[in-house]
Amino acid sequence: MVKMRPALTALLLAAASAALVAQDKPEFDVVSIKKNTQPITVPTARPVQRPDGRFSMQRVPIATLISRAYPPAVPIDMVGLPEWSIREYYDVNATSRLPSATTDQQQAMLRAMLADRCKLVAHFEKREQPVYDLVLARSDGKLGPNLQPSDVDCEAKAAAARAAAEAARAAGTIPPPPPIPDFNGPAPVCSFRMTNGTEGSGTIESFARLLRTAAGRLVIDKTGLKGSYSISLPINIMSMRGLQTPDDSAPSIFTALQEQLGLKLESSHAMRETLVIDHIERPTEN
Numbered sequence: 613m614v615k616m617r618p619a620l621t622a623l624l625l626a627a628a629s630a631a632l633v634a635q636d637k638p639e640f641d642v643v644s645i646k647k648n649t650q651p652i653t654v655p656t657a658r659p660v661q662r663p664d665g666r667f668s669m670q671r672v673p674i675a676t677l678i679s680r681a682y683p684p685a686v687p688i689d690m691v692g693l694p695e696w697s698i699r700e701y702y703d704v705n706a707t708s709r710l711p712s713a714t715t716d717q718q719q720a721m722l723r724a725m726l727a728d729r730c731k732l733v734a735h736f737e738k739r740e741q742p743v744y745d746l747v748l749a750r751s752d753g754k755l756g757p758n759l760q761p762s763d764v765d766c767e768a769k770a771a772a773a774r775a776a777a778e779a780a781r782a783a784g785t786i787p788p789p790p791p792i793p794d795f796n797g798p799a800p801v802c803s804f805r806m807t808n809g810t811e812g813s814g815t816i817e818s819f820a821r822l823l824r825t826a827a828g829r830l831v832i833d834k835t836g837l838k839g840s841y842s843i844s845l846p847i848n849i850m851s852m853r854g855l856q857t858p859d860d861s862a863p864s865i866f867t868a869l870q871e872q873l874g875l876k877l878e879s880s881h882a883m884r885e886t887l888v889i890d891h892i893e894r895p896t897e898n
Contacts, residue, residue: 638665638717639724640706645895648701665713665721671701674730674895678887681722682734685887688824689741692889702895712781729895739886743830744877746820748837749870756874758844766802766814766840802840810845819843826865827877830884835875845872 648671669677674697675687687698706725710717726732749756799805804812804822819841820833826849845868869875 637724638708638710638713638721640665640667640721641709642707643725643729644703644705644898645729646703646897648703650701662708665708665710665718666706667708667718667722668705670703672704673698673701674726674892677704677722677726678732678734678889681719681726682736682887683719684885685736686824688828689830689884690887690889691739692892694889694892696894697892700894714781731891731893733890733892735888735890736885737888738883740881741830741884741886743832743880743882743884744823744827745834745880746816746823746831746869746875747834747878749874749876754874756870756872759873759875760842762813762840762842764801764813764840766818769802804843806848809847810849811843813840813842815840822849823865823877825849830882831877832880832882843873845869 650671673687675690675693678690678693678697679686687693706721708721713721723732799812802812802814804810804814804819806822810822816835816837817833820831823831826847847863847865847868849865863871866877869877
């Protein structure tokens, strides 16, 4: 039996302990952040999150990175978020030596990056916030002409997609990106398209999430409608700001929901987990 010297044993134990800490608190190995001053007409690139945690995204606001690091927080609900974190754009590339990274580890790596490069300090706390309840407009439950039941089970389709993504992550592979849809054709099944108007299919709960931009606050589905529906609205709800439409002749979101879908928004309040930004600085570039 080979005996190890106490000093060597202590060194090995320290190395093993450091490895465990690195697994519990993973960090990116190398991070590059550079300000992007391209015209606002240039679209934001889709984020690339590899199974090992490697991350890259071009022309991204820091506020978007915070929302990815602290889900389910979104910029519109954060408290203490400075204007520059929404208006300024950056290119971010970060590498990792981990063979694989869970969703929690990926979020932890983004949090560590933001703490290091932006000196971000944030915490969640319960706060009462104004919301809208999406409810049926008519007491008899009759729906509008542009809200029709669909035979497609969008909840099952979404669950299958999540399972496939998790299986790919566990196998250390990257699932192929979805095919680019024909923007001149109808919206893909169980998705919504916002061009000259809003059309598509999905659950009412998923549709309610889309209304956040148009309504200016979180919309909670309280219609009681189950299953999937085909939906068509004459307005582009994703291009609206607050309650104003880009086209004065277009109906407001309140009018369109009631006349076209038989739904309406009611003001309400809800206690929600809110991300509070205690401190943040512009990122150090390299």
